[in-house]
């Protein structure tokens with residue numbers, strides 16, 4: 305994970321939470337040189353980008369504060385992925 309922002313990148317926000325039993329930190333940035341200027345990156349390696357600031361906050365919050373339904377879904381996705389890989 306990179307520790308320094310690019311010159312065109314602006315810090316937008318940081319979200320602290322946890323998922324999968326591990327603490328997670330999401331860093332949101334804005335970079336007007338990207339096709340989708342808004343993006344966030346989690347310490348788990350997940351990244352997402354958005355055309356507007358609108359999608360950043362709820363998804364970053366949700367990612368670091370998963371609900372029971374989210375956990376169930378990720379569990380189901382993993383199960384499904386395991387089955388298809390085999």
Ligand SMILES: [Zn+2]
Pocket residue numbers: 323328346347348349350367
């Ligand atoms: Zn994460």
